[in-house]
Amino acid sequence: MAAPSALLVMGVSGSGKSTVGSLLASELGWKFYDADDYHPEENLVKMRKGIPLNDQDRIPWLSNLHDILLRDVATGQHVVLACSALKKVYRDILIRGKDGAPQKCAEPGKEGKVAEVKLLVVHLSGSFEIISERLLQRKGHFMPPELLQSQFDTLEPPSAPENFIQISLDKNLSEIIATILQVLK
Numbered sequence: 141m142a143a144p145s146a147l148l149v150m151g152v153s154g155s156g157k158s159t160v161g162s163l164l165a166s167e168l169g170w171k172f173y174d175a176d177d178y179h180p181e182e183n184l185v186k187m188r189k190g191i192p193l194n195d196q197d198r199i200p201w202l203s204n205l206h207d208i209l210l211r212d213v214a215t216g217q218h219v220v221l222a223c224s225a226l227k228k229v230y231r232d233i234l235i236r237g238k239d240g241a242p243q244k245c246a247e248p249g250k251e252g253k254v255a256e257v258k259l260l261v262v263h264l265s266g267s268f269e270i271i272s273e274r275l276l277q278r279k280g281h282f283m284p285p286e287l288l289q290s291q292f293d294t295l296e297p298p299s300a301p302e303n304f305i306q307i308s309l310d311k312n313l314s315e316i317i318a319t320i321l322q323v324l325k
Contacts, residue, residue: 143324144260144303145213148234150225151264152291154275155309156316160264161222163317168220168324171212175205175223192290195229202233209234209257225261226294231302235259261298262320266309268292 147170149161158174165172179187183197205223212219225231235257272288298304305323307316 145258146209146219146221147260147262147320148225148231149220149222149262149264150231150298151266152224152226152271152295153288154271155264155266156274156313157222157224157264159313160262160316160320161220163313164320165220167317167321168218170218170220173205173208173219173221175201175221175225178204178208187287190286192287192294198230199233199238202230203238206234206237206257209259210237213257224291226291227296228298228302231259231261231298259303260323261302261304263298263304263306264309264316265297265306270309 147161147164149157149164151157158176161174162172164170179201183193183201186193186197202223202225205221209219209221221234223234225234268288275288297306305320307319309316311319
């Protein structure tokens with residue numbers, strides 16, 4: 141596998157995205173971003189009230205994350221992003237931006253090239269029961285456990301032709317990290 145410039149650690153709330161992502165970034169010497177840190181305040185308010193986000197809430201947030209990824213990888217910085225990215229269209233936005241349209245470029249001969257992020261998707265996958273138990277034990281997070289079912293309802297697991305691996309949450313943390321590092325070799 142050609143080395144990606146960015147890793148997306150994805151899954152429903154409580155799957156361990158932030159923990160796995162930050163450990164991976166530290167292990168690899170890559171920059172780490174937690175997408176939750178970039179939600180606009182209105183998204184946080186909705187979630188705190190137990191209201192699931194819709195596409196209109198998520199698309200501007202995902203577009204901003206794409207811009208951050210693109211900026212970093214354009215400078216040669218490798219990145220790990222922890223983000224739910226529940227739908228294929230959301231992952232596409234992280235790769236190509238909101239429109240996936242050709243970007244304007246000042247350099248002659250470079251017009252019409254889509255600004256893409258070379259992304260490996262790491263899907264942390266577990267049962268509703270396992271993840272629900274994790275959420276019930278988590279303190280101080282804006283995402284209430286009552287919204288977990290809406291995340292499972294929205295989830296479109298990655299599939300071909302996406303560049304992805306799926307890792308079961310039946311593994312312990314060190315096994316999850318080792319599996320991802322092995323794939324990157």
